[in-house]
Amino acid sequence: MNDNRAKTIENVRTLLTGATLIVPAALVALSWSTWRASIPDRLAFHWDARGRPDGTFPTEPLFIFAIAATVLVFVIGLVVLLVPRIDPRTRRSSMYWLGAVAAFIAASWLIPAGLTHHAGSAGGAVLDGWFAAFLLPMIYGVIPWLLTPQVNPVDVHSPRSVILGATEVGAWSKTINTGLLYGVAATIAGLAAVIYVPLITAGELDAISVVGLVVMALAVLAVLSFAGLRVTVDWRGIRVRSLLTKVLIKRIPIDRVGNVEVADLHPGEWGGWGYRIASGRSAIILRTGPGMVVTTIEGTQFALTLPTPEIPTGLLRTLADV
Amino acid sequence: MLFRVDEASTTNLADQIAIQVRAGILRGELIPGERLPPARELGAALKVNMHTVLRAYAQLRDEGVLQMRQGRGAWISDTAGSEVLRLNELVTQLMGEARKLGLSAGDVTRLVERA
Numbered sequence: 495m496n497d498n499r500a501k502t503i504e505n506v507r508t509l510l511t512g513a514t515l516i517v518p519a520a521l522v523a524l525s526w527s528t529w530r531a532s533i534p535d536r537l538a539f540h541w542d543a544r545g546r547p548d549g550t551f552p553t554e555p556l557f558i559f560a561i562a563a564t565v566l567v568f569v570i571g572l573v574v575l576l577v578p579r580i581d582p583r584t585r586r587s588s589m590y591w592l593g594a595v596a597a598f599i600a601a602s603w604l605i606p607a608g609l610t611h612h613a614g615s616a617g618g619a620v621l622d623g624w625f626a627a628f629l630l631p632m633i634y635g636v637i638p639w640l641l642t643p644q645v646n647p648v649d650v651h652s653p654r655s656v657i658l659g660a661t662e663v664g665a666w667s668k669t670i671n672t673g674l675l676y677g678v679a680a681t682i683a684g685l686a687a688v689i690y691v692p693l694i695t696a697g698e699l700d701a702i703s704v705v706g707l708v709v710m711a712l713a714v715l716a717v718l719s720f721a722g723l724r725v726t727v728d729w730r731g732i733r734v735r736s737l738l739t740k741v742l743i744k745r746i747p748i749d750r751v752g753n754v755e756v757a758d759l760h761p762g763e764w765g766g767w768g769y770r771i772a773s774g775r776s777a778i779i780l781r782t783g784p785g786m787v788v789t790t791i792e793g794t795q796f797a798l799t800l801p802t803p804e805i806p807t808g809l810l811r812t813l814a815d816v
Numbered sequence: 817m818l819f820r821v822d823e824a825s826t827t828n829l830a831d832q833i834a835i836q837v838r839a840g841i842l843r844g845e846l847i848p849g850e851r852l853p854p855a856r857e858l859g860a861a862l863k864v865n866m867h868t869v870l871r872a873y874a875q876l877r878d879e880g881v882l883q884m885r886q887g888r889g890a891w892i893s894d895t896a897g898s899e900v901l902r903l904n905e906l907v908t909q910l911m912g913e914a915r916k917l918g919l920s921a922g923d924v925t926r927l928v929e930r931a
Binding site: 656658659661662663664665666667668669724726728729730737805806809 | 817818820823850860863
């Protein structure tokens, strides 16, 4: 009976996940049927830094692209959901990206079409705070991700303990540099330069632009904070410190360590890449691969991807006497 | 990399740390360009004085294994690996000569220990 109930719940969740992927296409179709008679032939499609439209796009081709692309994403999503051979972790993380992409494509139609329809012409379609709506697709992806049936429990194993002599003190320390994150930071910085240097040199930097520039600068700092890490395991416990900011990102004192295991870590199981925090669990996931999972005496878990986790895990087991 | 120091050893603590860094390079655990922990941090982790770690780092710097700069810490020098590779080549040659004479790896080890 329990198996049947679990299977039913899984089927319902799969159905709901599929439904979230068709919602963007449905909204595009609904808006077309509602506005078709009164929408102008051209839509505002590009705005200057002040939110005034300075570029247009033909209405019908944009609608055809939006409906075709959102339906395609839905079909891809169905395949990913229903093909059993796909790894559950990959399936779950794919749902986030498919949901976000479908929502972004729908927003790329809905916002220009909605503003132009409301204004009556492309020239009057001022963007204002609607800019923030382009960020909502990233949040929309969380919905199908949450609904996708859960992945299997983390597969862990205990490594051999590191044996220390009675008069020996042991410590493990490693610098971990993630090239991909340095690349991401450089990309964001490059984009910021492309967007804001012309504005600054032209003297057209207004309040909204400054906010955007600050946000991008903070994003670069946040990514760089995790691009280079120093991980230390010693008599005090485990500590993870940012090489750039020297900020202590994570610390678990030795007397709070309940168990330590080596595990094969997948971003989908821990909420994605980077520094992840959820109820009772946190993780620093820099790639798919081996890592260490620390369970505290309170039952919370912390996971960290490491190139060779066996020795620090074995050392922490010895020092924590687990 | 795992560091372990033994207060009861006849080898002083700075030498123990330096030996382990050289061994780490030999095993490939430490690669050219890789940063070592700051002396203060490694000292606290091993419960030794920071200056003991600095002595170890200074020894390795003088050998060309490490590079150090004020405010930037210590990192494995680009030439550190080549020293180890040369040593590896010498060991390979030694074992080749030993086999010609009918000596086992254990025999060679005993000869090395007596040296």
